[in-house]
Amino acid sequence: AQTVTQSQPEMSVQEAETVTLSCTYDTSESDYYLFWYKQPPSRQMILVIRQEAYKQQNATENRFSVNFQKAAKSFSLKISDSQLGDAAMYFCAELEYGNKLVFGAGTILRVKS
Amino acid sequence: EAQVTQNPRYLITVTGKKLTVTCSQNMNHEYMSWYRQDPGLGLRQIYYSMNVEVTDKGDVPEGYKVSRKEKRNFPLILESPSPNQTSLYFCASSPAGRSGDTQYFGPGTRLTVL
Numbered sequence: 001a002q003t004v005t006q007s008q009p010e011m012s013v014q015e016a017e018t019v020t021l022s023c024t025y026d027t028s029e030s031d032y033y034l035f036w037y038k039q040p041p042s043r044q045m046i047l048v049i050r051q052e053a054y055k056q057q058n059a060t061e062n063r064f065s066v067n068f069q070k071a072a073k074s075f076s077l078k079i080s081d082s083q084l085g086d087a088a089m090y091f092c093a094e095l096e097y098g099n100k101l102v103f104g105a106g107t108i109l110r111v112k113s
Numbered sequence: 114e115a116q117v118t119q120n121p122r123y124l125i126t127v128t129g130k131k132l133t134v135t136c137s138q139n140m141n142h143e144y145m146s147w148y149r150q151d152p153g154l155g156l157r158q159i160y161y162s163m164n165v166e167v168t169d170k171g172d173v174p175e176g177y178k179v180s181r182k183e184k185r186n187f188p189l190i191l192e193s194p195s196p197n198q199t200s201l202y203f204c205a206s207s208p209a210g211r212s213g214d215t216q217y218f219g220p221g222t223r224l225t226v227l
Contacts, residue, residue: 043201093156102158
């Protein structure tokens with residue numbers, strides 16, 4: 001069965017600094033997708049970044065980038081130049097057959113001014 | 114505006130009183146799904162639907178029912194709610210299953226069962 005593990009329940013970062021959120025997953029599939037979602041206090045689930053497993057290149061979206069290590073089954077999220085608006089719960093998720101997303105438990109990110 | 118809507122956004126009810134949470138999407142998506150979010154557990158899939166009249170169980174289906182009679186709607190039914198169904202519920206949709214398409218989430222429904 002798919003499992004996604006986020007080992008950091010909480011992280012803190014100073015405004016304008018860089019922070020990395022960790023995620024590992026377990027799958028027997030060769031074709032899958034990985035996501036990071038952001039959940040601010042409004043509770044809305046917002047897609048941050050998407051990675052296709054068959055692509056070697058790490059995905060990037062503005063200040064957000066991933067370090068995708070397929071052999072190690074690791075998918076970390078790096079946030080550069082952190083802003084107050086980045087404060088939220090971040091979920092890592094994996095998608096396989098049937099479009100079922102399997103989520104990690106989440107990491108609360110606090111941004112200090 | 115392309116969106117997934119859920120109603121109600123907040124609901125407090127009592128044990129055993131049947132309720133329905135509605136979900137609707139205006140993007141002509143084939144795939145729809147329900148998740149529940151609980152502290153320390155992330156989001157877990159309850160039921161999903163690959164298309165009209167095609168539904169299947171997710172990881173935590175006990176105590177829930179769904180139907181998909183129209184492409185745009187995917188209601189979640191709790192026939193006899195219990196306190197362990199107190200949770201935050203999300204509906205999501207994507208263009209099609211098995212494609213890796215991004216799922217779009219509704220705003221969430223906070224349910225409390227007393």
